[in-house]
Amino acid sequence: MQEDRNQLIEKTRKEDERSDLKQHADGMLRDFEKFNKNSSNRAIWELVQNACDLTTHCRIEIDYRDNKFSFSHNGKAFTTKTLISLVKQVSGKYGDEDIPEVGKYGTGFLTTHTFGRKFKLNSFLDAGGYYLPIKDFEIDRTPKIWQDLSDNISDQKKRVYDLLKEESAVEVSDLKTTFTYLPQSDKELEYIKESSKYLDDYIPLVFTINNRLKEVVIRQENGVTDTYRFHNKKKIENDKGIDLHQSILLKNDEEIHLYSIRDEEEEIEIILPINKNNEVIQFNEKIARLFYYYPLIGSEDFGLNFIINCNKFLPTEPRDTIHLKSDKDQVKADEEANRLIIEKCSNLIFSFLESNIIEVNNPLLYTNVNLKTVSDDNFLNEYFKELSIKWNSKLSELPFVKTNDGYKPISSVSYLSDDFLNPEGDLFDCFYELISKFYSNIPVKEDITKWSEHAINWNNETTVFITHNDLLEKISECSLQDFDEALELLHLTGQ
Template identity: 25%
Template sequence: MDDLRAKAGDSPTASRRWVWELIQNAKDVAPADGIKIRISFEKDLDDFVKFEHNGKPFTADNIRFLIEQVSSKDRDKNEDGKRKNTGKFGTGFLTTHLLSGIVEVNGVAKEPELDYRKFKLILDRSGEELEEIIEAVNIAKVSVENLDVLDPYKEYLEDEFNTSFLYFLNNELNIRIAENGMRDLESCLPYAMSFVEEIDSIKIVESNKTYKRKKFHVANDNLIEFIEVYSESDKITIAKLTSGFTNIAIPVKIDGETISIIEIDNNIPKLFCDFPLIGSEVFPFPVVINNPNFNPTDPRDGVFLNNATIKKVEENKEIVGEALSLYYQLLKYASSNKWDNLHLLAKIKSLYGNAPEWLSEPWYNENLLKPIRKELLHAEIVVTADGETRAMLQEDGRKLLWFPYSNKKEIRDKIWEIANFWFPYVLPRKSEIELWYKLIWDDCGKLTLDQLSDFIQQRENLEKLQEVLKEKDAVEWLNVFYEVLQLDEKEFHTIIDKKLLVPNQNGILVKKSKLSHQKGAIEDIFKDILEDFGNEIRDNLVEESIELDFESSIDQSFIIKEIVSEINEKANNREVAKKHRGAFNKILAYFRQYPEKSKNLFPSIYRNRHLLYDDDEIANNFDKAEQLDDLLSNFNVTSADELRSLLEAGKSTSTGILPITEDILVSMGITSVEEWTKALEDKNLEQLYAHNPVPSTDMFVFAQSHIKRARQNVIDHLESLENYDLEHMEEIATTVLAGIKKEDREISIVFRPAYNGEVIIYYGSERDILDYEESELWVDTGDEVKKITLGHILKSAAINKFPI
């Protein structure tokens, strides 16, 4: 009593035991059809707890042992191997005196061959000195010495509440202890009634609830027994598996054909010896284990599972081994039948040095934790983001599932969000991120920022990354990843500087430290020229849309300086220059296309551009000069200007050759040498165009590229318009597109580049198409794509009249 009183205020278990000791005692005297129990808890008025049952009458020994506080129970096993009684030590009833030092017992005594006798007994344990206790025991003995001379109890009915224990609550501590016990009763009652067949019903007067049970199976499967413990206002269903006297149990919810596992409350003991062993909540097992043959500790807060080599410990370990086999059966059954909340079967954890005295942590690790986790890795218990249920490991041991992992919830959520664009089929569903974060262990796939970075690095380039992201733009996705990475500053610097995670302008993933930021616009031709010289500048520049800060930057002036340096170094050596002819040709082409800009950007190189030509080009130019001299002689003029004026005046030679510029070719839609030759034979060309002749062998490439460019720009523009349908479009001539539908009418489109501000209709096919009503003329000016109407032609050409 001293020990109990000392613990009463602080012990998390002592104040909860009293109700189970009373129920256990009642169970041990249950009649054949089961014990009925009624519990009254009154506070704020008389402040008492009254426990009643309809159990068998007291024997004289029962009364004597109750007074002397020694056990009258036999822990021997019956013929089936089950312990006859649950109690053992005789001290359990003492815990009820935490409610009150004085208890009033009312009951009926009965001995064979004798009549029923009704009695009242006061048990006083309020004394704190040995002499006080002895005196109280003697008084109690004297109070029942006249039991045999009492009048027989003629009104005895077996089904009535003939036995009662009345405790008056004298202080706040007593009331709190009563509340703790009653609260524990409602939590653990469904399990106790699932395990103890001797309990018929328990009524709680204050809440007006009478708890009963019914059993059933589902789907004609006898492996699992379902016990529904219900009252007038609530119910809970327990799924139970049994092997011999060993049971495992877990709460479930059944809705039609769907069975969902319910989480076991943290205050539910994991070990039952028919009744809860208060304090065994610390035993980290996924389900509740029961066996009436458990050998519990003295305070009944657990069972001996330590390293002692004694029979009781070995018996306990054997029972837990049976429970482990039942757990495997439950795991297999529940996963194969797609129960909901399967993750709750993985709720097992390391003890981290916090094992109770009765439990050996090494034994627990080797015999429970490791085997269960090994089984869990291959069980299909994880519902993934794509709605499937999968195992954590593949058969060959490779990780199949990846769980977002970080010490920050925000980062865990963000990891899931970005990874869901990539591999939803290996992620847990979003609602279970936190559940699995608390459950997983080192053998599971932990999707940390570092691990996600490894997955990105393995893709090598943007193209491969885009393949797995499908609907999400790879660069946008990377920018979000960098944002998540920066939520953990330490991880950011460790990962971003170590792994290949940032794309350069060639789309290759490299280390951030290897890249520079592009400052302002840089013309692609300059990057091409520099790369032709062997300086892979795009490898050193970050992809332009990446949103990261860089220590260094490169602008166009830097690129131009590099080009100038390369030219100065290589142009003076003719042999070296030959190896870089591609770069020289590109810079020369740029000079021809943009002479004024080139003078400003490359003043010295532009002035000495003749040094960029190779010997063959120089020789070719000499040939052209000689041919020009011949032309001047043939036309009897002394300069190119005189020859130009002569041709413009229409005074050409009998060959009828009219020099054509690139712009004219583009305007006319001419894209081949054959078309040029044919056009030159057309005498009307002299009347169509007045121009300065610029003969060049490159003009056809120029013309063709611009026509292709105009074609694509016109198509892109038409596809952006709602009333044009290009699904069945076909090209029937160089500049004519047919099969286009406009507002369900089939039309033809003539397209032309108009980069020099004008269009010449040369092809007969074009004139024929435009002669039809269902046709349109579209041009690409370089700045915009637009349709040319008759009104536009009349206005721009200042046509006031025309023949019909």
């Protein structure tokens, strides 16, 4: 009888605990269903974010070798609270006011399970005056139903208490935490590979806007190791009132220079598309344009060639972009706040461009404005049309276009219509030769195609485009001897 009673008590206890853990298990399973390749790209930055929350001098190592994924950092050790929070997958703040936190192993951390729903943790537990080792502590979230996942969470909680009872204190000179994910499917291996694609683009940007990150080591699948280090960041004095900074980073001891402009009060920093040779570059179209401490994976099509970070942004729940415009009352205040931030960022950029404090010889790429105004979201279409008009109006006044008569304002230049943008090279040379006989206010030949493509994206009704008919009309007013050079070029090219 007593044995039956004990079994009943144990069964009741287990059912009660399983019920208590149901919401945690259900939440995980729902989020697992939402995984995609954006989740794996975001996952890297969730790990970086958590690491930088734990130290002001963060050093990170990411290892892609041996068909696994591991992430190590030198941040402070776990506490009993944060270890249990990790097991249950709930937010677990450290409560250190000296290091303000962005993340704390909350829901965003779940995206790291794109690398594997089972991982091992090696770290230390701060027991208050001494440390206990955490050795190969396994977190297993592979079950597909909530009952089994709840049981796993319960077992892992028990192992925390076993650790507290059984492990002996150790001396620790250097703290290190490592998460090693154990992929069990082709999809998880695919997600791991996807996460490595754009690290070389992102890491210098994150170094620039995050002063806690000091070193990142990437061990590639093929055995190659890349080491990124923060070198220095300095303010560039100027008389234009621009808060301009230059960051210097090292990749395998080779310098990478980035320029940024800041509004410290508004917690805004905008990374400019300028390299160490003062050349304007095109940021990779596959990387996010908006950052909230870290990249908002999903904002890649925010069509400006600038990287905008604001620590006051109010991102969407998946942290893939920011609220901007919709018919949802619940996020209306967030949308208004974010639009105001974008307006302030735009004005900062315009002030920088007008100041000309960094002289570049190819300002063309500043003007690559391609905001998405045609989509299924009419509210966003309306917002981006308004933003496009503002940007085009401001840019049109700037003398950025190199013509045969020198640099001219964008609005005073004529561009090529689609009619001329796809011919073979020699035929294009002939077209340009003919057009330049009638129009002096066109970009130089090496730039005209790119300028014209940008102008088409502006969707500005006042922009002047030269068409086939325009050229034919000009030609019809002349005699053949006026075109000796062009005719000779056509003859030589067999046209």
